[in-house]
Amino acid sequence: MSSNTDTKKMGLVGLTVLVAVNMMGSGIIMLPASLAQVGAISMLSWIVTALGAMCIAYTFAKCGAFCKRSGGMSAYAEEAHGKSSFFISSYTYYVCLVISCVAIAVSALGYIKPFMPWLDTPIHTFFGVVAILILTMVANFGGPKITGQISAFTVWGIIIPVAGLSIIGWWWFDPQTFMNAWNPHHDTTMHSVSSGIALTLWAFLGIESAGANSDAVENPERNVPLAVLFGTGFAAVIYIASTGVIQGIIPNAELSASTAPFGLVFSHMFNPMVGNIVTLAAVIACIGSLLGWQFTNAQVSKAAADEGLFPKIFAKT
Template structure:
């Protein structure tokens, strides 16, 4: 049996029009840009900036964000061409099906399941921490046993707020993609306003002396910082999972992907510069560095707004991550590599409702019971692996005869895809050995699932089965 059999781009696009499994096309360029910003600006700007500055990069955190941003810009151009050429749910998984074949597509899809699943769970845990902190300010406290993941030594057994936010976001997603996108846009505007408030207030308290030494840990520290803050950028590829629900995807998908990444990168660079200019980098190793910086300069009233903005920011990240996970399950299931229950569409809402609640259940288990403090690197390696595959995929796509000639095209091929591959490859090499071991363990489990279920039930295998029956 051919493990590298491909789906033609024509067939992939035809499948999106099937009456029983069609998603509703309701999103425009603005909706996509806001989804991207909603996914990118959140945990990275409100949490990771402090750790990366204090432990790795110092004031050169600005360079770390530029390095990560460059890797993402090159990858984003590649994603934009694929999303414009193959406007089908599934992101890098679907693109690989058209260029590299089924086995590689499955490996990448299994990799993305890990990325979205762990990211959703980690973000839900982070949201729980900020939310409980906000409630504590009003004198409201959850029983300790219900405040964090399972850790009997500390008296905690389940993170109830994390589970509740996952269920709430899933309920919203099942009401239709347009309603979800409107909610996301409102919350994104709130958090952008809060970030601009921080910039407007904080800029007056910057002391250039805090920027020296600029690179206290050398360039290796900058590179490690870039690999750390890369977690902040993983959301933009979630935009490509919305392809089947977009009006005029050839135009709107590239706009949504590139615009959201550029806006987010510019804000990251400005905020990190002001942050390290206000507070000596050695003091930034805290969970809420932006609010901490405002307390440091005695602007406590703004720090309160920052807490609200952080909760809003993390909420939209969670929404887009869970959304991306459900659409990934949907695409893989439609190809037969996962059970068909994941690609069942509700006729009224035109969303995969059963799929959404299964996803919510799985994410809730991890968010509620499993401590995820050290799993950001595992999410990062999955994302970088996807970026590298999509970058190489562009070179194959240009040689594919049935690829549409219209739509967005990556400039300066093959140099942009090669740079994308090299930047992502450099960052992935900065991750610790334990991350690599965990990643390959997950991929081995995925191969067992594929050879035990997916290969047999693949839709590409159905014509062969029918021929055997006739014979």
């Protein structure tokens, strides 16, 4: 019976992918356009944030090694501060994830709208968002191993274009375009870097998801810390390389106004059809990210219900 349960659990690769897709799946899609409003000086923000994110990842990794229980951040908090902090951590994280899931669904629908203009009315947007949320909810019914496999597939929808851009994009990279975008608003370095950090730090949300899912992972003492560090490091490299090259290809004013920056850059490098394909791939990755976040939210609420802090219905599987 126990061996059958273990076969349904997530391995190191699946968990690393889940951490990476939770961070990148929806985070990176709009980042180049958002950072263009600060300028290419945001590269300095990336360096500061990546170092900080790895420190946070290491902290979560150590906590995961010391705390063998399920519950992630909530369990770590309880070890130090008691049951009330477990509830506060679980409840605030749960609310955060509910809001995040809706926001990701809205983002995914926004990328679909160019292909389905009729989704532009409020009522159609509402039904579209609900449909995406139900689709990703049902996809999680197969258990953690299935979720890991789906996430491992959908993440390529963003990794292939972004990693491809990081490698081949340098053929189109223009140093002058990059320098023109360096500090378009002529703010002080400290102000610009601080503004960029507000965006780049948000991109690393998801570091904590491996710990939150520890109950559904094979050998969590080993795999959770490794997945946190590998997932964060991989995301940092991809973030810095892709946003850097895109700022040297697309003029800053055009990039900052874009609603699909990766589609825009591939249209610029090749043709609009390639841009549309990349945009569709980004939608798939966004939905894969939503799948991972819904799974994480279920694990957080189940751990709290198992402790008697959430309604019992959340503990049922």
